[in-house]
Amino acid sequence: MLRRLHHPVLWVVIATVITAVTQSHGYAEEVDQDKLAKIKAAYILNFVRFAQWPVDTFDDTDDNKSPIRLVVLGKDQDNLAQLLAAMTNDMIIDERPINVTHYLFPLPPDNDDDPDQLETYERNLKALYDNLKKCHLVYITAMDRSEVKTTLDQLRLDDVLTVSDIPR
Numbered sequence: 001m002l003r004r005l006h007h008p009v010l011w012v013v014i015a016t017v018i019t020a021v022t023q024s025h026g027y028a029e030e031v032d033q034d035k036l037a038k039i040k041a042a043y044i045l046n047f048v049r050f051a052q053w054p055v056d057t058f059d060d061t062d063d064n065k066s067p068i069r070l071v072v073l074g075k076d077q078d079n080l081a082q083l084l085a086a087m088t089n090d091m092i093i094d095e096r097p098i099n100v101t102h103y104l105f106p107l108p109p110d111n112d113d114d115p116d117q118l119e120t121y122e123r124n125l126k127a128l129y130d131n132l133k134k135c136h137l138v139y140i141t142a143m144d145r146s147e148v149k150t151t152l153d154q155l156r157l158d159d160v161l162t163v164s165d166i167p168r
Contacts, residue, residue: 037078038166041087044070044139045078047163049093053108053136058096059158067099071132074141076102101135103128105147129154140164 048068059066069086072081081102086100096161109117132138134153138160140148147165155162 008066033078037080037083040078040080040139041083042161044084044137045087045091047161048098048137051137051161052094057136065096067097068093068137069135070098070100071135071138072100072141073132073138074105074143074147076141078168080141082138103131105143105151133158133160135160137161137163142165142166 048070053068070084072084076082081100084098085100088100091098106121106128109121111117129151132155136159138151138155138161140151141164143151145165148164152162
């Protein structure tokens with residue numbers, strides 16, 4: 001199992017800082033969005049530095065250690081995936097390179113009565129979750145609450161660390 005950070009005070013502090021930094025009320029509106037994205041990226045990378053995943057979550061070979069896979073899921077309004085990719089370009093954590101990917105949630109069918117559209121949507125959704133289960137950290141950005149809940153339900157039994165700044 002993924003070693004989890006259990007200290008409740010630490011989580012309260014982390015949640016408070018992320019919420020204070022990312023909320024768009026009062027003074028936060030004046031904060032540069034690029035700086036906010038850099039702060040989010042720094043937090044995500046620190047989560048990666050302090051988390052440990054089971055050995056079987058990596059596709060290592062004798063010659064090569066597979067990367068730590070990070071995913072930004074959802075609308076990436078502040079280009080977080082691109083920023084993380086640039087920041088981790090030559091980064092090694094626990095002797096592993098970092099791989100950053102951005103996935104969008106599949107669009108629901110225009111017509112729920114069309115079996116072809118529904119089948120395509122369900123196939124795309126399954127492919128998304130299969131890919132996410134192979135990741136180590138998934139950062140969930142702005143998405144519909146039902147999509148967030150479904151994503152968390154799909155990943156809850158896997159060794160995937162989920163992170164978000166979406167208010168509860």
